Amino acid sequence: MPTVADLVVQALRGAGVPRLFGVPGGGSNLDLLEAARAQGLPFVLCHQESAACIMAAVTGELTGSPGAALATLGPGVTASATGLAYAFLDRAPMLLFTDRHPAAALRFTTHQTVDHRGHLGPIVKDSAALGAGSASHETVRALRLALGEPRGPVHLDLPADVAAQECAPGPLDAVAPPLPAPDDGLLDRAAALIRAARRPLIVAGLGCRIEDSKWLRAFAEALPAPVLTTYKAKGAIPEPHPLALGVFTGGVLEEPVVSRADLIIAFGLDPVELIPRAWAYGNPVLSLARCPSTAPGLRAPGGGAYFTPALEVVGDLGGILEALAPRLAGAAAADWDVGWVDRMKRERLAALEVPVPGLAPHRVVQIARDLTPIGAIATVDAGAHMFPVTAYWHAVEPGECLISNGLATMGFALPAAIAAALVHPGRRVLCFTGDGGLMMVAAELETAARLGLPILIVVFDDAALSLIQVKQEQRGHAGTSMQYTGPDFPALARAFGIRAWVARTEAELGSALVAAQSGAGPALIAARIDASGYRRTLEIVRGAPSGPPGGPAVAK
Structure with missing residues (x-):
């Protein structure tokens, strides 16, 4: 007779889930991984739970089937929050499975004990615990709920003493609920x-x-x-x-x-x-x-x-x-x-071509678009660079520009690029990220390298949180420093076995883009941009602030 873990994986495969992402702990995570191995459901080992959830959520967006991730109890749950919030606000279908102490241990255990449902409840469509008698029903219900409009994440606790229990199979039809016929x-x-x-x-x-x-x-x-x-x-x-x-x-x-x-x-x-x-x-x-x-x-x-x-x-x-x-x-x-x-159309396209003395952010995007094939997918982090990227990365189909626009979180672009490269193995993926956003998920460079994915990472490298710096200027604040002192991104990339270049001019950028696409696996280009035009760019898009100097800025 199958175990609870077997039935969960069977339901995932039946719903078209292509793979699991996660940072496993012990307990029920191990039972799920063994069931996935036995049934041929691939697992992608990640470094950070939030990044794993973003990968699962983007997989759901690109395939139309739910993505899936797993994490351990306690700290694994708390570390998943940003990725789940992305799925919730950006309407991406996914399931997160977490371990939980056995029922008997909950009577006396406080170690790693966190109220999973209380912590995740506001950023998931539902949070429930699987039992041996309801595993098939609850998993299918969760899959359908994730796919129901508005799409989003569902959390399932799988207690350590339940995952290996034998149970009778139940219904495994996880088709999305049909939308009503228009009146x-x-x-x-x-x-x-x-x-x-x-x-x-x-x-x-x-x-x-x-x-x-x-x-x-x-x-x-x-x-x-x-x-x-x-x-x-x-x-x-x-x-x-x-x-x-x-x-x-x-x-x-x-x-x-x-x-x-x-x-x-x-x-x-x-x-x-x-x-x-x-x-x-x-x-x-x-x-x-x-x-x-x-x-x-x-x-x-x-x-x-x-x-x-x-x-x-x-x-x-x-x-x-x-x-x-x-x-x-x-x-x-x-x-x-x-x-x-x-x-x-022409005026809007020209609007963000803000001239600067050095390498202009908009030229980074325009040159990258010109030198990459049609059908290439761009992933975009939050930050000042997203304005030129979303203006000048011209997409011809949905799914060719992936961005966190509901949660608008940094640390999105690299996990999203990994997911996109796995869903579309024959297509080039460009990851447009700022230096701050990349450092939030830099460990996932190892994931991209280990998987040999054809991701071209373009870092808008100005050693600062530039968008926040601009907002300080708009308020007339002297400004606590938003400057970083590193790292050397090409050296960091090479430490993971990733080919890397520095580009300070348009010519160097063009050469690096051509060279990066000539080899296998991921590559990184640190584009040493001139950020002096970002304030003008922001004010063209969103308007100049109004209000008293030093007071809160109010967008016009």
Whole structure:
């Protein structure tokens, strides 16, 4: 008869989970690993639990099947929190399995005892403990819950005295719950709103997935209407497309485009991606969404929302557009001036080309994009460098620009790159990271080297937390130092057996990019950038601060 661990792994394999990530301890972790080995489910040994959870979450985003990770009890649980928070706020399906003391030991043990559910409850969709009599049912329920909208992480405790117990198999069907069919009356009203609009604008967000992108492109071309995307939706419409006008963050850079529209069509737009700045537009919003805006976890802690849609249609996004198509047949074409749209596209592209004396961050991205193949995947850390990366890394499909835009955490890009390289072994992956973000997860360089993954790590190396430094300047603070004194990143990379270069000029960067892609395995380039233009870049995107000198900055 199978054990609980056997059934858990069987359920994971049945749900399409491609591999486990983790930093194991003893107890039930070892039973899960042995069951995974026996059933051919690969395991990726990581150095840090949060990084393992990010790898699992990104795997879930890229495959559509839940990712999975494991960690030990106590410190393994607490160390997983940032990765789980990423999965929760960036809507990524994954499961985390943790060890727990046997029930008998809990009567007297305080060593490594942490309230797992209490600690993780606010950043997971559910936290439960597996028992011998419910293991199959609970695992399948957790998989379905992770895949249900909005997608997210589920935590399962597997006690050390339960994992090896024999138990009867149960149902293992972990298919995602179907989305409701869109309401015909709401579809009719949505079509009427679109027909009445002269300048509709589409804003696509993280709810737009790869299977929706063909419908989005056809919809935009049929209206025709320009498209803005959030960071996580880059590639939802190919960015070289004439109707693709760049990114939408809730900042000021997109205001000339959005203010000209008379209808905003929010396509899978999740406000978790928008910066904490009041909604600046009075245009009516037609929301096409996978789940209601009133769903638990989507509202702000204060109970409000960025905007109240004039109309909301809930269902499968591709299905909604398919149902709208006959209702819009024969509608008058939208009245966007083609020349104006083209000028806006060019002006927005040029906006962040801030000149600096040294190696400009935007040129790092432009040169990297020019010298890497179509289909390459970029992962992006939080920090000042994310503005030029998200502007100039042109994606042609969803999933070609991976970023933490709900949690916006540093230390994301390298674990995400490892996950992307494992999911897409034939594609080049570029990891764009700052020096601060890389140091948070530097141990995972060994993981990339051990696995021989074709990851090209580009470090925006200015020896500082530049974005925080800019915010100090904006407030008029003298500033506690945000400067680092190291390390030597190429030397650090070589210590792990990774090929590495330093680039101080555009010519050196180009040569390093070509050389890095000519060999096998990971490579690292320390781009010694000139960070003096970051303040101007930030203020172009988000607006200059207002308020009294030395007081709190308020984004305009």
